Amino acid sequence: MPRVKLVVSYDGRAYRGSQVQPNVPTVQDALEKALREIRAYAGATTFAGRTDAGVHALGQVVSCDVHWDAEPQRLGHALNGVLPSDIRVMRCERAEPEFNARFDAVSREYRYRVADTPRLSPLHAGIIWAHSGPLDPELAAEAAGKFMGRHSFGSFASAGFSQRLDAEGLERQVINCCWTSIDSPLVALLESDCLYELRIVAEGFLPQMVRNITSAVVDVASGKQRPEWIEYLLVSGDRRLLGPPAPPHGLILWNVEYAGNLDATTGNEG
DSSP states (O other), X not given: OOEEEEEEEEXXXXXXXXXXXXXXXXXXXXXHHHHHHTTOBOSOOEESSOOOTTOEEEEEEEEEEBOOOSOHHHHHHHHHHHSOTTEEEEEEEEEOTTOOTTTTEEEEEEEEEEESOXXXXXXXXXXXXXXXXXXXXXXXXXXXHTTOEEEEOTTTXXXXXXXXXXXXXXXXXXXXXXXXXXXXXXXXXXSSSOXXXXXXXXXXXXXXXHHHHHHHHHHHHTTSXXXXXXXXXXXXXXXXXXXXXXXXXXXXXXXXXXXXXXXXXXXXXX
């Protein structure tokens, strides 16, 4: 029974997250239903990272055993023939029998997109946070840089996690965190001159961590807080000091890296 590695892209707006939950639509449930429909299902799928309700993915990685003797590419085509149109298998390849999409991952990259405009066209409203008021890119870049390195992220986890885990359990290593302006044809269609992206790469993430980091960076960029406030949040570990997380629809799980493997989204060496 072969094990395969799937690179999956999805629009998360119709789903209550990536992981199976009772009585609600999830990406995992849709994928496993598709595997059953083509008679390839051989056991539960394993996702590289959990995404919240409404969060998207470009390079989510999934491992699973399958009943499938043909070429892996044909499995991807078969799945895309029965999956909902907002979920697509971008690549399918054979994996080693012990490969685990979650535990073998060495890093994950998320990107969050925000425009400094109160209005977005319906074409953009589901993938970009429309922020009312100007954002200072230099302040945002300074704030984002303060997350680099190993920190305890108690102030940036979901309320349940920040209360349940100790400081060590809340530690994560952030490899890169930067704020950039996007030069894209999208900008010409926005009622704004500026489309921004927070890019963050880490060995692992806590629930709502990226959305809370984005919220804090935007508070600094909008002048509500000074960049030094980020340092205070990291040291305090108090979730109550930070407001609500950034909306889920601006967030994309961009890529998952594996030791010695190819970049999940582009096929290039990471």
